[in-house]
Amino acid sequence: MSTTTTQTTSVKVDDQKDLSQYDFANLKPYVHPPETKENLNWSELVTLDLEDYDRPGGKERLAKQLEHAVHHVGFFYVKNFGLAQEQVDQQFTLAKHFFELPVSEKEKYEVNYKAADYNGWRRPGRALVADTKDNIEIFNIPKFTDDFKGKYDYPDLLKAHLPEIEVFQRALHANVVLPLLRLFAIVLQLPDEEYLVKQHTYDKKSEDHYRYMIYHPRTEAQWEASKYGATGGHTDLGTVTLLFRQPVAGLQILGEDGNWTSVSAQPGTITVNLADTISHLTGGWLKSSVHRVVAPPRDQWEYSRTGLLYFARPHNDTQLLPITDSLVLEKAGVKPRFEKIVTMEEWVRAKQTLQLNPDIAAKRWAERGDGKVEVLAGFHDQRYKE
Ligand SMILES: O=C(O)CCC(=O)C(=O)O
Numbered sequence: 001m002s003t004t005t006t007q008t009t010s011v012k013v014d015d016q017k018d019l020s021q022y023d024f025a026n027l028k029p030y031v032h033p034p035e036t037k038e039n040l041n042w043s044e045l046v047t048l049d050l051e052d053y054d055r056p057g058g059k060e061r062l063a064k065q066l067e068h069a070v071h072h073v074g075f076f077y078v079k080n081f082g083l084a085q086e087q088v089d090q091q092f093t094l095a096k097h098f099f100e101l102p103v104s105e106k107e108k109y110e111v112n113y114k115a116a117d118y119n120g121w122r123r124p125g126r127a128l129v130a131d132t133k134d135n136i137e138i139f140n141i142p143k144f145t146d147d148f149k150g151k152y153d154y155p156d157l158l159k160a161h162l163p164e165i166e167v168f169q170r171a172l173h174a175n176v177v178l179p180l181l182r183l184f185a186i187v188l189q190l191p192d193e194e195y196l197v198k199q200h201t202y203d204k205k206s207e208d209h210y211r212y213m214i215y216h217p218r219t220e221a222q223w224e225a226s227k228y229g230a231t232g233g234h235t236d237l238g239t240v241t242l243l244f245r246q247p248v249a250g251l252q253i254l255g256e257d258g259n260w261t262s263v264s265a266q267p268g269t270i271t272v273n274l275a276d277t278i279s280h281l282t283g284g285w286l287k288s289s290v291h292r293v294v295a296p297p298r299d300q301w302e303y304s305r306t307g308l309l310y311f312a313r314p315h316n317d318t319q320l321l322p323i324t325d326s327l328v329l330e331k332a333g334v335k336p337r338f339e340k341i342v343t344m345e346e347w348v349r350a351k352q353t354l355q356l357n358p359d360i361a362a363k364r365w366a367e368r369g370d371g372k373v374e375v376l377a378g379f380h381d382q383r384y385k386e
């Protein structure tokens, strides 16, 4: 796949202001920490070479390769996704410099937690992890479409690079998300290969977002109080999550055998996991994978763990019902996962309300007292064992 040439369309940067101090030539590049020397219990995941996608028979080959992963594992890697390593490196550099801004600057862009609006800066320490506060900072950026135009402001560092961020984000959507949705359609034996693509066009309103993320180092006492992250098992809420390769270990997947395995850092890859919405659209047949981020191995304890992620979601007006013309789903006899018709917009709001508001979440989880919470219309999330 060739490097994208997508045009930027929707960002207006103030031409009057000199932002040249933020040119990449003037920003200290991000350098990844070294990989761990420890031998962890690594997950065995398939790698899809997206370069094969446009070759004759390529889609069918890739779909075959995905069959087991999407039904049983929920995680895989992709490589050759049409972005140059330099573009990826620059995004890590922006993440680094963003998180190094003073809190007084970052808080100008703070998330509106109460409104369940996750775009902007999410400060660390908002949620409890076992007996202590979390160590995670996030900056989420919505799609560059009219629906979000002018709705969010950015620090000058990012304003100077919004065109590249837009190119990057659109490339992830066009080069990774849409091809994967066609492969899912093949796996599901849908008569229309574009079925899922039509629910995920870039220009129509949806809650896709691009994310910079950082996990700050913890002391021994903090790790202990957080149970080393072991209580953090969860599923993501959207269609797929794309996670750029970074070397600090900690991401673990819960396997069908009930064991956690660790995802390794494969050079030049994006790790993809399937999430709740694609599972809703297939009555649970496509697997929304349970995962967590635990303490890295000791030889990486001193490092921050910086991440680049993209969260794909269908249009807000999508009804979260199982697809009806899939031979595979018909044979499996899948059922709707909600008691009533639920739209994507409602689902996002319900799950984000819990994620962004620890006080509301604590009350709601306590309602049943059995380690489950009703997210929406009879669909429950659960706590996973440590
Ligand atoms: O940072 C990672 O490796 C995964 C993060 C994650 O699971 C999430 O943000 O939902």
Ligand SMILES: [Fe+2]
Pocket: 234, 235, 236, 291
């Ligand atoms: Fe996640």
